[in-house]
Amino acid sequence: MLDHDVILTMKGIEIQFPGVKALDGVDFELRRGEVHALLGENGAGKSTLIKCLTGVNKMDAGTIMLEGREIRPTNPQNAMDLGISTVFQEINLCENLSVAENIFIGRQPMKRGQIDWKEINRRSAELLERFHVHIDVTRPLSQFSTAIQQMVSIARAVDVDAKVLILDEPTSSLDNDEVQRLFDVMRDLRAQGMGIIFITHFLDQVFEMSDRMTVLRNGHLVGVFNAGEITKLELVSTMIGKDLDEIFDLKRAEQKADAGQMLKADHIGVPGKVEDISFSQKKGELLGFAGLLGSGRTETAEMIFGVTRMQNGTLVIDGREVKINEPMDAINNKIAFCPEDRKRDGIIGDLSIRENIYLALQARRGMLHPMSRKEQDALADKFIKMLAIATPDADKKIRELSGGNQQKVILARWMATEPDLLILDEPTRGIDVGAKAEIQRLMLEMCQNGMSIIFISSELDEIIRCSNRIIVMRDGKKAGELNGEGCTQADIMQMIAGEKAGETA
Amino acid sequence: MKSRESIFKNKLTWAVIAELAILIVAGILEPNFFSIEFNAETGMLYGSLIDIVNRSAEITIIAMGMTMVIALGGTDISVGALVAVAGAFALKFLRWDVTQYPTPGDYSVMPFILVIIVPMIICTLMGLFNGVLIGKFKLQPIIATLILMVAGRGIAQIATNGKQFTTGYTPYRFIGQGSFLGLPFPIIITIVVCAAVMIFVRKTAFGTFVESVGINPNASRVTGLKSDRIIMIVYTLTGFLSGIAGLIYSSRISSCDSNNAGVNYEMDAILAVVLGGTSMTGGKFSLTGTIIGSLIIRTITTLVYYFGITSESIMAFKAVIILIVIVIQSEPVGKMLATRQARKREAGELRG
Numbered sequence: 039m040l041d042h043d044v045i046l047t048m049k050g051i052e053i054q055f056p057g058v059k060a061l062d063g064v065d066f067e068l069r070r071g072e073v074h075a076l077l078g079e080n081g082a083g084k085s086t087l088i089k090c091l092t093g094v095n096k097m098d099a100g101t102i103m104l105e106g107r108e109i110r111p112t113n114p115q116n117a118m119d120l121g122i123s124t125v126f127q128e129i130n131l132c133e134n135l136s137v138a139e140n141i142f143i144g145r146q147p148m149k150r151g152q153i154d155w156k157e158i159n160r161r162s163a164e165l166l167e168r169f170h171v172h173i174d175v176t177r178p179l180s181q182f183s184t185a186i187q188q189m190v191s192i193a194r195a196v197d198v199d200a201k202v203l204i205l206d207e208p209t210s211s212l213d214n215d216e217v218q219r220l221f222d223v224m225r226d227l228r229a230q231g232m233g234i235i236f237i238t239h240f241l242d243q244v245f246e247m248s249d250r251m252t253v254l255r256n257g258h259l260v261g262v263f264n265a266g267e268i269t270k271l272e273l274v275s276t277m278i279g280k281d282l283d284e285i286f287d288l289k290r291a292e293q294k295a296d297a298g299q300m301l302k303a304d305h306i307g308v309p310g311k312v313e314d315i316s317f318s319q320k321k322g323e324l325l326g327f328a329g330l331l332g333s334g335r336t337e338t339a340e341m342i343f344g345v346t347r348m349q350n351g352t353l354v355i356d357g358r359e360v361k362i363n364e365p366m367d368a369i370n371n372k373i374a375f376c377p378e379d380r381k382r383d384g385i386i387g388d389l390s391i392r393e394n395i396y397l398a399l400q401a402r403r404g405m406l407h408p409m410s411r412k413e414q415d416a417l418a419d420k421f422i423k424m425l426a427i428a429t430p431d432a433d434k435k436i437r438e439l440s441g442g443n444q445q446k447v448i449l450a451r452w453m454a455t456e457p458d459l460l461i462l463d464e465p466t467r468g469i470d471v472g473a474k475a476e477i478q479r480l481m482l483e484m485c486q487n488g489m490s491i492i493f494i495s496s497e498l499d500e501i502i503r504c505s506n507r508i509i510v511m512r513d514g515k516k517a518g519e520l521n522g523e524g525c526t527q528a529d530i531m532q533m534i535a536g537e538k539a540g541e542t543a
Numbered sequence: 544m545k546s547r548e549s550i551f552k553n554k555l556t557w558a559v560i561a562e563l564a565i566l567i568v569a570g571i572l573e574p575n576f577f578s579i580e581f582n583a584e585t586g587m588l589y590g591s592l593i594d595i596v597n598r599s600a601e602i603t604i605i606a607m608g609m610t611m612v613i614a615l616g617g618t619d620i621s622v623g624a625l626v627a628v629a630g631a632f633a634l635k636f637l638r639w640d641v642t643q644y645p646t647p648g649d650y651s652v653m654p655f656i657l658v659i660i661v662p663m664i665i666c667t668l669m670g671l672f673n674g675v676l677i678g679k680f681k682l683q684p685i686i687a688t689l690i691l692m693v694a695g696r697g698i699a700q701i702a703t704n705g706k707q708f709t710t711g712y713t714p715y716r717f718i719g720q721g722s723f724l725g726l727p728f729p730i731i732i733t734i735v736v737c738a739a740v741m742i743f744v745r746k747t748a749f750g751t752f753v754e755s756v757g758i759n760p761n762a763s764r765v766t767g768l769k770s771d772r773i774i775m776i777v778y779t780l781t782g783f784l785s786g787i788a789g790l791i792y793s794s795r796i797s798s799c800d801s802n803n804a805g806v807n808y809e810m811d812a813i814l815a816v817v818l819g820g821t822s823m824t825g826g827k828f829s830l831t832g833t834i835i836g837s838l839i840i841r842t843i844t845t846l847v848y849y850f851g852i853t854s855e856s857i858m859a860f861k862a863v864i865i866l867i868v869i870v871i872q873s874e875p876v877g878k879m880l881a882t883r884q885a886r887k888r889e890a891g892e893l894r895g
Binding site: 366384 | 763764765767769827
């Protein structure tokens with residue numbers, strides 16, 4: 039009976055949360071030496087299944103077998119001891135400790151009763167070599183980029199004698215090169231016989247890397263597919279259970295010829311971060327910002343919204359020159375901003391959905407003009423319905439929602455202020471295909487109704503699909519402008535690479 | 544289905560239960576514990592319960608401010624010193640030049656209004672000082688307030704030339720020793736102050752803003768909240784409330800004692816907040832819980848005195864009871880109880 043290729047079997051997993059059945063009889067099987075993608079929309083139960091495997095959530099029913107023995111992980115440490123290592127989407131490391139300390143925290147090699155620092159540093163460096171990361175491991179982690187930090191957390195996970203490695207959205211903060219480097223490491227580990235569970239929203243990556251795929255929907259198992267058995271489109275429709283035409287039927291917002299000017303940025307900049315950015319935007323225009331991570335897209339947005347103080351240049355909004363020193367000034371000028379780092383700059387985790395929605399509007403009204411509970415409820419209910427936020431009620435804490443639904447709440451917070459200009463920084467990152475399409479549809483609808491939107495995204499196809507015009511950023515400067523209509527990914531990439539190409543020519 | 548919410552509410556429930564349990568134990572051991580008598584001569588009600596509420600006034604008032612300080616993820620350890628400051632300046636104004644007015648009789652050198660207002664203004668400014676250090680200069684709260692914790696008592700000493708003044712001035716003594724509507728006057732002050740703070744916090748958006756900044760300062764700023772201003776208001780308010788508490792305390796003892804007034808008040812105030820269910824990590828807070836927390840602390844102290852437990856063991860006794868209350872309120876225990884409750888409810892639904 040026992041299949042020796044199978045390393046991990048989960049059978050009939052059931053988890054009950056207050057009010058919802060998060061998992062209902064889900065089976066999952068992982069083989070030795072395979073990359074197995076776990077797919078589904080947000081709220082489908084992927085994270086819950088992983089948490090159950092790592093002992094964060096307790097199962098109400100079902101069994102987990104690891105190498106033929108039944109296990110019941112009680113906490114992540116216990117799961118790790120059993121051979122199940124996890125790299126979470128949000129980096130779980132201590133920024134103020136050195137890279138080496140982070141890798142060996144909690145299991146420092148000892149020598150004569152003392153921590154053997156030499157050994158720690160040597161082994162850490164060695165380990166990172168495998169990932170082609172050459173850094174000084176004694177420097178604090180905070181000095182390195184997110185990508186390096188991600189590599190460190192993976193190094194840490196694989197160094198403990200892991201049989202099963204879970205990668206939960208490992209690529210969401212990496213650029214293409216870094217993703218390839220990670221994939222090389224994954225291939226290595228696969229060749230060594232490790233079973234890898236790979237969770238990602240990037241379908242290209244799923245098709246590039248995985249051997250098999252398990253799809254969940256609403257806490258149920260929908261199917262298990264071998265790579266090559268299923269097309270990308272089929273996979274998407276399996277995940278969301280909807281017709282594909284419905285999702286991809288998005289039309290760029292029509293640009294009215296006589297639309298007035300919304301925003302004019304004239305040589306704005308913060309020395310050392312972004313410099314000399316000039317552009318203008320019409321009312322009802324969706325302006326895309328493309329460029330690599332760190333090219334100055336986010337910094338430009340933060341400057342317009344007053345998160346960082348603009349030091350050079352002038353900003354004209356709706357025909358008036360304005361001075362924006364802090365977010366409140368921007369809000370008073372009817373600008374809104376959904377930040378890139380939802381967890382750090384967006385959600386107020388312990389507050390309810392209702393409170394998270396009414397907060398920006400309340401901040402603008404001032405604390406002495408409170409909205410009544412009735413108004414708050416009406417506002418929350420309106421947006422929960424309008425954006426189809428999946429929640430039993432408005433008083434659920436926002437941190438208990440899935441990423442896509444959190445993003446919708448933040449969007450609702452800003453829509454409630456009825457802005458003229460909405461800046462969206464990576465609004466679709468880390469959320470699933472269905473929610474992504476919904477947010478794109480919503481953006482286009484708002485533009486059609488006269489709102490101007492600045493849309494920042496790393497995904498070129500969605501930028502091209504939605505934008506009227508595209509501004510390409512490179513190294514903290516504006517590299518150029520393109521028309522959304524008729525623009526191809528190659529055009530944008532050429533512009534991103536532009537200068538280098540020019541130099542060699 | 545609001546599981547989290549109910550755990551939070553449970554904390555308040557547990558505080559009430561703890562308070563009642565302590566009172567019941569007291570009632571069993573000493574039936575007279577609950578008796579309240581009216582003294583026609585002073586026009587005041589007497590009894591252990593009245594005494595508990597009366598004596599908890601200073602901590603309750605300070606803890607109102609401390610609740611929001613803690614909700615912001617901070618602490619204010621200067622409140623005890625501010626109590627001493629308020630008392631010192633009040634007595635300074637009552638006696639001014641002690642060589643000229645050597646006996647502490649029924650007089651005040653300065654107008655009574657100054658005796659009350661100036662110490663409160665000084666404490667408010669000291670609170671603002673804390674707020675500026677923490678809100679504008681981003682110092683860690685414990686370090687920032689440590690400055691006035693140390694310097695405050697020094698300032699109090701300077702105000703009174705290092706002497707301990709006493710007073711017999713009746714209007715001043717009324718604050719801590721008088722009565723109104725049969726209740727000791729500190730109780731009246733406490734009721735007014737608590738009501739005012741609660742109205743300010745919950746009838747405006749201030750409470751939500753404080754919670755928001757306490758939970759996620761970055762996101763709050765991006766949402767348009769001026770977190771430094773909110774921080775300054777909270778610390779200033781706490782300074783002001785410490786001033787009121789300082790006047791009550793010094794009036795109770797008819798004197799100022801810069802070395803001993805308000806000693807350990809910061810600890811008791813923090814404890815009252817925590818017992819009331821507000822987490823030290825900041826975020827959601829409960830002012831009602833804090834009031835109950837303060838009552839618990841005072842009830843334990845009164846109980847201990849009442850049964851003649853030796854003064855050496857008071858602290859240990861207090862610690863044990865507080866330990867029990869806090870463990871019951873802790874998250875793992877709360878989760879355990881909530882799960883058990885949910886299971887029972889489910890079982891009931893199945894049967895029904």
